[in-house]
Amino acid sequence: MRSCGIAFLLALTTLCACKRSEDQAAKARIFSPDDSTSASADAKDPIDATRLADDPKFAGRILRMQQAEVAARLGPHRAETRVQFAWFRGPGLPDGGSDVTLSEQSALAQGPNEDFLVREENDRNQGFELIRAKGEVYVRGLFGPFRKRRTDRTEPERVRELAMGSVPTFDRLARGLKLKLAGEATVEGRRVVRYQVVGGGTRTEETDLRELPPIQYPQGADGKKGPDPDTARRLELWTKEEPTQLSGTVIVDKQSAVAIGADLQGHFRVPGNNGPAAELDLHSVLTTSDIGKNPGIKAPEVEPAPSVPHAVKDPLRFLGKAPAAPGAASTEEPAEESGDEEEAPAEAPPPAERARRR
Template identity: 40%
Template sequence: MTRFSPSVVAAVLALSASACRPDEVDRAAKARIFSPEDPPKVVASAAEKLNPQDVADNPRVARRILSMDAAEVTERLGPHAYTATITTEWTGAQNSGSNRLTETRTFRAGPGGVGGDFHGVMENSRDQGLEVMRVGGKVYARNRYGVFRQRLRDRGMAERTRSELTGAIRDMDVLFRDRLHLAAQGTVTYEGRTAWRYQVSLGPEGNTGTQPVVLPALATPKGGRDETTRRRLAFFEHRVPQSLSGEVFVDAATSVVLKVRLDGRVSVPANDAAGLAELRMVLESAVTEIGKDPKLQAPENFLPDADKPQGIADALDRFGIPRNKPEGSTPGAAPAPEDPPDEP
């Protein structure tokens, strides 16, 4: 019987291990590359079970439900319609008058979850607004009285608009420093569904169920901030919630907010930026047509996507104003230099 030395056996084993290792590494790499992609985070969030009965006693659950994004709502509910009316009224110092603005929002979500079709419109009492559609993965947008333009390089604009359109209660909760407190009042039937009804009041300061976000300090321009910026910063830094009332309906099956009616006041004490001011905000919103496909279609007439608007040149052409161009020159070409005058 032939015997091999220990060194020979060790060398053979090392060669065998080195020969097998690349195959194992390749198999692991291929498994990672060709494995199914992880679902979007919103899909995982929509699968989380949130008990509406915990809203009154658990601030984290309350903030989680009140701040639920439109994409997650669509994953939980399916097709639906959303309408909201927001009225804001500013009142300044005595005899300074008030400033009132009413904003209406409508949103329709089709089937397909987070990647499905949707149509959103936002308008206000000052004749301003916008409209955004996503149909078949293509995005179209326009201002209130404009013409739709296709947005081939959307880069998330449609999704951000969807979130802003349907986030009224989330924004109002932030405005009142996360102090929107919900007290359970039993169940009701809404749109044929069982919903928990909560009475709203202004909660105490303290544990709001959210983690404070530490942001970097704001950069200050060399010449100082303008008056408008100083007023806005003063409002957000010094705002004091005064009162809040209303009711909120939360779907028992999906934990989605279905109906909202809120009326609140926020005051800002006099400071270096401005005098005493008070803001009253009223919100009414409702989710309807749950499960009904709106059958959204792309607009019949729309402008193609443009790399760069023509700007002033386009405006001149639109109003029939001729452009002053040297004879025989081409658009965009620099004018030819004039000949110097003859010397005497």
């Protein structure tokens, strides 16, 4: 009997050890630095920067290049984007329709060893700043102090992509920019290739080369699986929008085949289902400077995060008002009934007595 008990304890200990090892492996995988080998491998692919007008695939490859690959190709640099957009819907309606306008400005300082700084703000005094230095991430609001954040909560690479996403977004809205070679020039001592935008629609279908599982949509009220209404409207934008006017220039670094400059303007239209169409005016600007110069990114001074109390799992029991068991008498004390007459307030002492008390 004792041998059976010892064997059971050994098996239980082994199972717990395996579970702990799996938990430790999962935790190490979640908090480990991102694997940048794929971006480094892509950065080694030679790209002819003069062929963007001949092959739409080359144009899409450069205009939608990920920032990790841009950093691997250019090295340390600074980049800035400025975006102005205005949505209009039903300007011919009696009430004048509706409009939404916004201007955003994003700045990126890319350093060596995957360190970078991202700052984004708009014309409504909203924004943030994110610093990644030596594998640690620090974030602050536009007017607040820096605080250290866990990398699994901030997704610094995704923040960098969104901040520098003006040109890729414009190319996607245009369904692939059609470019015309406009010659070569020199910018900051580097040879560049200039292109002029002459149209769009070179890529009618979007393809995702990543190995991802199929999207699992939830089941709706009608019993069919599909996206919720808000998600459906966002997806509908990419399938129904039509570019009506496109113009601008694109500057590509000849050595690294990276788009280091752009000035793009476009007008897009999204047909309405049962109402007027929505129209978008978009102006995107990209500038790049200090290529090859280390911006000297360092960890900032941080303030500790404010302590937050743990959430109460059972609020009723925490307040001493747990529900009584079926058939049991309630443990709550009955509320005292207030009398018809209110208790008179205590009479204040005279001023002389108050002075003596002091």
